[in-house]
Amino acid sequence: MRKKLISMLLAISLLLTFTTACGTNANTPNNNPSVPATSNPAELPKGELISFTDSAGRTVEIPANITRVAASGTLAQIVLFPLAADQFVGLAGKWDPSAKQYLDPKYFNLPVLGQFYGKGDLNLEEIAKADPQIIIDIGESKSSIVEDMDNIMNQVGIPTVHIEATTETMPEAYRTLGKLLNKEAEAEILAQYCEEVFKETQDIMAKVGEEEKADLVYCVGENGLNVLAKGSFHAEILDQVSNNVAVVDDISSKGDGNPVDMEQIILWDPDVIVFAPNSIYSKVSEDKTWQELKAIKNGKYYQVPLGPYNWMGNPPSVNRYIGMIWITQLLYPEQAQYDLYKETARYYKLFYHCDLTEEQYKALVTNSVI
Numbered sequence: 001m002r003k004k005l006i007s008m009l010l011a012i013s014l015l016l017t018f019t020t021a022c023g024t025n026a027n028t029p030n031n032n033p034s035v036p037a038t039s040n041p042a043e044l045p046k047g048e049l050i051s052f053t054d055s056a057g058r059t060v061e062i063p064a065n066i067t068r069v070a071a072s073g074t075l076a077q078i079v080l081f082p083l084a085a086d087q088f089v090g091l092a093g094k095w096d097p098s099a100k101q102y103l104d105p106k107y108f109n110l111p112v113l114g115q116f117y118g119k120g121d122l123n124l125e126e127i128a129k130a131d132p133q134i135i136i137d138i139g140e141s142k143s144s145i146v147e148d149m150d151n152i153m154n155q156v157g158i159p160t161v162h163i164e165a166t167t168e169t170m171p172e173a174y175r176t177l178g179k180l181l182n183k184e185a186e187a188e189i190l191a192q193y194c195e196e197v198f199k200e201t202q203d204i205m206a207k208v209g210e211e212e213k214a215d216l217v218y219c220v221g222e223n224g225l226n227v228l229a230k231g232s233f234h235a236e237i238l239d240q241v242s243n244n245v246a247v248v249d250d251i252s253s254k255g256d257g258n259p260v261d262m263e264q265i266i267l268w269d270p271d272v273i274v275f276a277p278n279s280i281y282s283k284v285s286e287d288k289t290w291q292e293l294k295a296i297k298n299g300k301y302y303q304v305p306l307g308p309y310n311w312m313g314n315p316p317s318v319n320r321y322i323g324m325i326w327i328t329q330l331l332y333p334e335q336a337q338y339d340l341y342k343e344t345a346r347y348y349k350l351f352y353h354c355d356l357t358e359e360q361y362k363a364l365v366t367n368s369v370i
Contacts, residue, residue: 052180055164056145062159063133066181070130072116072137072152072160078309078317079138079165081107082190082351083174084181089130092116099308102354116152116160127156135160136180138173138317140233167236167320170194193350194321201324205241207335214331216242217270217295218257218312224280224290225265226257234313237320238274241327245270255314262289270295272331276314277306281367302330303367308352322347330369340369 048064069087071077077092090113100108114121116135135152141164142148153160161180165173171191178187205213218238220226227246228235234255238244245268252258266289273295275281281303284290295301304323305311311323325343329336341361348356 052161054149054161055141056149056162058146058149058161060153060159060161062161062180066133068131068133069181070113070116070127070132070135070158072135073139073315074115075315075317076136076138078315078319078351079170079173080136080177082318082353083177083183083187085353087181089113089132090126096306096308098306101360102308102348102352102356104353107353116156122156124156127158132158134158136177137162138165140164140166167316168198170198170318170321190350194318197321197324201241201328204328204332204335208332213241213243215245215268215271216274216331217244217246217265217268217272218274218276219265219279220255220257220276221279224275224284225261226259227265228257232257234316236316237312237324237327241324242272242331255316266292269293271298271300273301274312274327275301275303276312277304277310279303302369305364305368307364318351322351326365326368340365 049061050064051059052062053059067087068089069080069084070089071080071092074093081088085107088107088110090111092113092115094112095103095108111126111130112123113126113130114123116122116137135156135158137149137152137160141162145162149160149162152158163173163176163180171194174187174191174194175184178184178191181187216238218228218235220228227248228238228244229246229248229251230239230244232251233253234257235244235246246258246260248258248260250258271294273293275284280287280290281301284296284301290296305326309315309317309319311319311326313320313323322344325336325338325347326340329338329340341358344361344364345356348354
């Protein structure tokens with residue numbers, strides 16, 4: 001009872017703090033979020049509210065001049081960080097320790113608010129201290145998205161919006177975020193980058209052709225006995241750039257994939273095996289069972305780079321764009337022909353505000369390139 005009372009008092013306090021009129025409109029969901037274009041943010045009255053229609057079809061009253069932002073979860077956090085790092089009032093989840101060398105301490109040491117969506121590990125006391133003006137959720141729209149967003153907004157008394165974003169539609173998501181946060185020029189640079197990498201990946205795979213795609217399995221977990229199955233959400237990029245031979249009956253939608261046994265992996269016997277970070281990569285060369293696989297025998301097994309995030313997902317967000325560059329260069333060097341250090345440094349500057357050194361790059365890809 002006491003916890004409920006504290007939560008109610010915090011919610012009321014937040015409502016009084018923001019004096020924000022929140023409303024919803026459960027119209028048919030649409031994928032064309034809109035917000036009026038604005039002039040210089042400094043010219044906008046601090047208390048002015050505007051109506052914003054999000055990707056779930058909800059109309060929410062939001063501040064015209066947003067300077068304090070919270071992300072709903074880690075996927076949204078990764079998307080927002082390159083555009084709104086200086087507007088973050090906290091983190092949805094702690095950075096991986098590997099992030100410390102790439103991030104300014106002021107970003108790395110932000111307080112953890114918890115996830116508004118997903119784990120549901122909200123810290124209401126920290127939210128009250130952080131005092132965000134808006135909560136932004138980014139990702140695929142689930143069937144329950146309207147109810148989910150309304151529940152968050154009603155729980156904490158802060159305007160909450162959802163922006164639809166997939167790998168293909170991320171450019172438009174950035175353009176919408178640019179309007180929402182009065183950062184249209186910065187958002188356009190990110191949008192064009194995403195368009196460029198996605199198109200280049202498609203062009204590379206058109207040159208490769210379906211028949212020449214590498215047979216591949218992506219192994220996850222401490223023992224490497226979970227796989228990202230063909231057709232799963234987390235295998236989207238893998239399916240695009242390879243012949244993902246991990247075909248299973250009951251496809252998991254989770255990042256830890258489908259559990260399988262060693263016998264099944266031996267039956268698939270792929271040309272290439274990609275191991276997730278913190279997997280069994282370093283031990284397979286000395287394991288007699290893994291040595292039965294031609295990918296291990298031929299030295300065609302690699303570990304996905306990690307820092308600050310897994311380049312191929314987990315969560316599956318904008319980190320997958322550098323993953324596309326890495327894996328196409330790895331599998332199809334004749335068609336891709338990237339300067340991987342140059343491309344990695346470019347990505348880290350755009351998305352992490354980091355001037356990546358050559359030494360840092362080499363450490364990132366130690367087990368990840370030919």
